Amino acid sequence: MLRFVLKRTADAILTAFLVFSFVFFAMRLLPGDPVIAMLGDRASAETIANVRASLGLDKPLPVQYGEFLWGLLNFDLGTSLINRASVTETMMRNLPYTIALTIASTIVGIVIGVPLGVLSAMRAGRATDHATRLGSLFGSALPDFYLGVLFLLLFGLTLRWFPLLGGGDNAFDLRYLAMPAFTLGLLKGFGMIRLTRTAVLDVAGRDYVRTAEALGMSRQNVVWRHIFRNALIPVTTHLSLSVIATLGGTIAIELVFNRPGVGQLLVGAVTSRDYTLIQGGIVILSVLVVTINFLTDLLYAVIDPRVRAA
Amino acid sequence: MKLWGKRLLLAAATAMVLTGASVAQETMNIRLGARDIGSIDPALTKTGDDETVVLQVFNSLVTPPRGTMDMNLENLQPQLAERWEISEDKTEWTFYLRPGVKWHKGYGEVSAEDVKFSYERQMDPALGGVHGASFKDIESIEVIDPLTVRFTLKSPNAFFHASALTPGFGRFIVPKKAVEELGDQFGFAPVGSGPFEFVEYRPQDRVILKAFDDYFLGRPPMDELHLRYIPDNNAATIAFIAGELDSSGGERTPQWVEQIQQAAPDANIITMEPGSLQFLHFNMTVPPLDDVRVRQAIAYAIDRDVWEEVFGILHGDLTAIVPESFYGALQTADIPEELRYDYNPDRARELLAEAGFPDGFSIDAIISERDDYLTNMLMVQDMLRQVGINVNLQVQDHATYHANIREDKGTIVELSTAIAPTAPAVINEFLSEAAAVGKPSALRNFSHYGEIGGNVDDLVLQAVGETDTAKQMELLKEAQLQILRDVPVFPLQTAPLVSVMQGDIDLGYEPISGFGQHEFATARRVSE
Numbered sequence: 140m141l142r143f144v145l146k147r148t149a150d151a152i153l154t155a156f157l158v159f160s161f162v163f164f165a166m167r168l169l170p171g172d173p174v175i176a177m178l179g180d181r182a183s184a185e186t187i188a189n190v191r192a193s194l195g196l197d198k199p200l201p202v203q204y205g206e207f208l209w210g211l212l213n214f215d216l217g218t219s220l221i222n223r224a225s226v227t228e229t230m231m232r233n234l235p236y237t238i239a240l241t242i243a244s245t246i247v248g249i250v251i252g253v254p255l256g257v258l259s260a261m262r263a264g265r266a267t268d269h270a271t272r273l274g275s276l277f278g279s280a281l282p283d284f285y286l287g288v289l290f291l292l293l294f295g296l297t298l299r300w301f302p303l304l305g306g307g308d309n310a311f312d313l314r315y316l317a318m319p320a321f322t323l324g325l326l327k328g329f330g331m332i333r334l335t336r337t338a339v340l341d342v343a344g345r346d347y348v349r350t351a352e353a354l355g356m357s358r359q360n361v362v363w364r365h366i367f368r369n370a371l372i373p374v375t376t377h378l379s380l381s382v383i384a385t386l387g388g389t390i391a392i393e394l395v396f397n398r399p400g401v402g403q404l405l406v407g408a409v410t411s412r413d414y415t416l417i418q419g420g421i422v423i424l425s426v427l428v429v430t431i432n433f434l435t436d437l438l439y440a441v442i443d444p445r446v447r448a449a
Numbered sequence: 450m451k452l453w454g455k456r457l458l459l460a461a462a463t464a465m466v467l468t469g470a471s472v473a474q475e476t477m478n479i480r481l482g483a484r485d486i487g488s489i490d491p492a493l494t495k496t497g498d499d500e501t502v503v504l505q506v507f508n509s510l511v512t513p514p515r516g517t518m519d520m521n522l523e524n525l526q527p528q529l530a531e532r533w534e535i536s537e538d539k540t541e542w543t544f545y546l547r548p549g550v551k552w553h554k555g556y557g558e559v560s561a562e563d564v565k566f567s568y569e570r571q572m573d574p575a576l577g578g579v580h581g582a583s584f585k586d587i588e589s590i591e592v593i594d595p596l597t598v599r600f601t602l603k604s605p606n607a608f609f610h611a612s613a614l615t616p617g618f619g620r621f622i623v624p625k626k627a628v629e630e631l632g633d634q635f636g637f638a639p640v641g642s643g644p645f646e647f648v649e650y651r652p653q654d655r656v657i658l659k660a661f662d663d664y665f666l667g668r669p670p671m672d673e674l675h676l677r678y679i680p681d682n683n684a685a686t687i688a689f690i691a692g693e694l695d696s697s698g699g700e701r702t703p704q705w706v707e708q709i710q711q712a713a714p715d716a717n718i719i720t721m722e723p724g725s726l727q728f729l730h731f732n733m734t735v736p737p738l739d740d741v742r743v744r745q746a747i748a749y750a751i752d753r754d755v756w757e758e759v760f761g762i763l764h765g766d767l768t769a770i771v772p773e774s775f776y777g778a779l780q781t782a783d784i785p786e787e788l789r790y791d792y793n794p795d796r797a798r799e800l801l802a803e804a805g806f807p808d809g810f811s812i813d814a815i816i817s818e819r820d821d822y823l824t825n826m827l828m829v830q831d832m833l834r835q836v837g838i839n840v841n842l843q844v845q846d847h848a849t850y851h852a853n854i855r856e857d858k859g860t861i862v863e864l865s866t867a868i869a870p871t872a873p874a875v876i877n878e879f880l881s882e883a884a885a886v887g888k889p890s891a892l893r894n895f896s897h898y899g900e901i902g903g904n905v906d907d908l909v910l911q912a913v914g915e916t917d918t919a920k921q922m923e924l925l926k927e928a929q930l931q932i933l934r935d936v937p938v939f940p941l942q943t944a945p946l947v948s949v950m951q952g953d954i955d956l957g958y959e960p961i962s963g964f965g966q967h968e969f970a971t972a973r974r975v976s977e
Contacts, residue, residue, distance in 0.1 A: 169849070170845070170848075170849040170852055170853065171846065171848035171849040171851075171852045172848065172852045175848065175851050175852050175855065176847075176848040176851075177487070178495070178579045183582050183884075183890060183891060183892050184855070184886075184888065184889055184890065184891035184892075185574070185582075185889055186574070186578075186579055186581065186582060187855075188889075189574040189575070189577065190577045193575065193577045194577075221487060221495065222485065222486055222487050222488060222495075222636070223488075223633060223636070224637075224652065229652065232652060232653075233653070288683055288687075291684070291687055292687065295687065295691070296687055296690065299691075303684070303687060303688045303693055304679065304684060304688050304693060305654065394680065394681040394684065395683065395684055396684065397679050397680075397681060397684045397685075397688075399653050399654070403680070404484075404653075407484040407680075410846070410847070410848065411848065
């Protein structure tokens with residue numbers, strides 16, 4: 140197990156380094172310029188040159204790259220090119236909102252998706268199954284921003300159950316979290332229903348399940364010990380991917396509910412070519428993603444002893 | 450008995466008003482469309498939303514009549530300066546400051562030293578602000594006494610007030626002591642002399658300002674302003690309809706206006722002229738745009754009436770490059786028939802044939818994906834196709850587009866932009882030789898006018914230094930007619946800025962023209 144952990148840690152560090160370097164150069168290869176984006180379209184060529192120099196953007200690329208790596212080693216992600224706010228602080232202010240949304244929506248997704256998926260599989264071919272599958276198919280086709288606006292109109296504007304704007308002072312404030320988490324969770328749930336159903340059906344057809352049944356094990360025992368546990372493996376993979384996607388990509392939900400979060404922060408940073416904020420943001424996110432992958436791998440090892448041996 | 454009853458009622462009403470006023474905290478929620486603060490140091494503002502905050506916190510030396518951009522020197526109003534003297538040749542501008550104007554947070558009183566500092570810090574390129582270019586005419590600033598300051602200009606300039614003294618774009622007075630003490634922090638927690646003082650900045654959420662009790666024009670009726678960062682238009686519209694916002698900028702689409710009119714019938718929709726100037730630059734270094742007949746053909750092929758039909762109240766006429774409401778603008782009535790370029794596709798085809806393109810031609814062009822750019826360009830593309838001109842559009846993101854046109858990669862370049870409201874400001878920025886792209890002094894002249902295809906720099910320079918108003922107007926008129934003859938640009942329209950305010954808010958003045966920022970010094974809530 141220790142060797143497994145060490146190997147995965149080394150992989151994780153290498154992956155993170157490659158991501159940082161890629162982002163650093165990719166951003167600078169993009170056309171567009173942070174100074175023009177920042178100064179609006181009013182500045183003269185002279186002013187643009189001055190500001191570029193004052194931000195250190197006129198230095199050769201390798202020098203900038205070196206400074207970036209040196210900063211990383213010192214845990215210094217620099218300040219935003221646009222408003223000179225600390226990148227670490229800005230990210231750390233937004234990250235809790237994203238994490239809260241990720242956790243809450245994932246829980247909603249699991250609570251909706253897994254039981255319905257199992258139910259659908261157990262009743263495969265019957266009316267319940269058809270209804271669930273149709274419902275989940277329809278649901279997955281809904282765009283998140285559309286569902287979000289619908290919720291906003293219904294629960295926010297008409298019923299006035301939840302505040303319309305913002306994320307609250309505390310990222311985990313349920314009044315502000317409820318609508319976005321439910322929107323996103325519902326969509327996750329729809330996907331999870333179909334995935335769970337397929338996984339359960341797949342396992343249910345395996346030889347060892349038939350053997351267990353032939354040996355006269357109780358139905359409940361077969362379902363929970365043999366089918367469900369094995370079906371969890373693809374479901375866990377899907378969950379970790381879904382968590383990763385939510386960490387970086389809930390831009391639409393954040394915008395619709397005007398909720399702080401890293402998604403809209405980074406999209407804004409790309410639009411304004413705020414190199415330092417993008418780099419810093421990606422560094423923090425990729426560390427998080429690599430950690431989640433690492434934890435998922437460990438979790439596999441716990442769920443499935445075969446992985447440990449590999 | 451009757452009399453007593455009336456008196457009692459009156460007393461009761463008075464008591465209610467008094468207690469009501471002292472108990473209820475009046476807060477106004479104002480939407481800002483940006484994601485976050487750029488800087489609210491007036492010298493370093495980045496967005497129109499930064500300007501909105503700054504306008505509540507700071508003052509300028511002088512101001513146009515409230516709610517307007519009237520830059521006629523005779524209509525100039527006092528603000529921090531209570532009076533002024535301008536030398537005969539318009540090179541020395543002396544301002545006498547209002548005594549006893551207090552800075553927020555106990556930073557003392559506004560002095561001539563502060564005025565000098567406010568300008569000089571921006572004239573230093575090391576500061577990294579964009580507004581410094583507006584002050585390049587200043588030779589020196591002299592403190593005569595604590596309440597008197599004199600600007601000496603490099604050359605006579607009758608428009609100095611419009612480019613350097615009235616509110617907006619860095620032309621605010623800041624307290625020297627506070628700027629020096631607070632350093633970078635001044636951009637997040639500024640100190641001014643205006644109607645509202647800074648209380649708190651919550652990143653990506655809001656800026657909170659409170660009424661300044663010692664404001665020299667009287668304490669504002671609103672106790673607090675919450676200026677809230679809400680980038681998404683849908684979110685803001687829903688919040689406005691729900692009453693969570695008192696004021697919000699709007700989308701410049703007729704659909705949005707209709708939506709608000711239906712969902713919030715009491716709300717006031719405010720449009721402010723001229724908003725953005727939208728026009729095409731023809732890059733005259735790129736054939737066949739170097740041929741004036743081709744440029745004229747394009748002008749004749751575009752039907753500007755369509756913009757009026759499509760945009761309704763969100764449209765303003767722009768026949769020549771300077772909007773009619775700007776000081777020194779050529780009035781449409783003074784434009785001879787043949788220079789108005791009214792829609793005439795037949796004439797366009799004739800001109801194309803004369804220029805050697807009887808079957809039209811194809812040209813590549815880049816354009817920003819931003820609505821105000823792309824929509825116009827698609828309309829133009831469609832109209833030009835009718836006369837045989839095929840524009841191959843490449844759509845780019847906004848930052849990329851702006852970087853590219855500054856590298857002279859544009860052919861037919863569209864702009865949608867605000868600018869100081871005078872004729873010389875418009876011409877100097879978009880059509881002077883010095884402003885041509887590629888020069889170190891480049892501003893936004895993407896046509897290279899002045900370098901090639903004609904030049905009106907001398908006419909404008911004379912006009913700016915001219916002390917006789919009638920002569921000055923004549924010179925500016927000639928310059929604008931010459932531009933119409935040479936067609937380095939083709940004006941499409943002005944797009945007024947639109948905002949919406951709850952029906953129970955009274956701004957205390959009528960907003961007619963401006964850059965889209967409202968000033969809330971006299972805003973109050975009225976019972977309906």
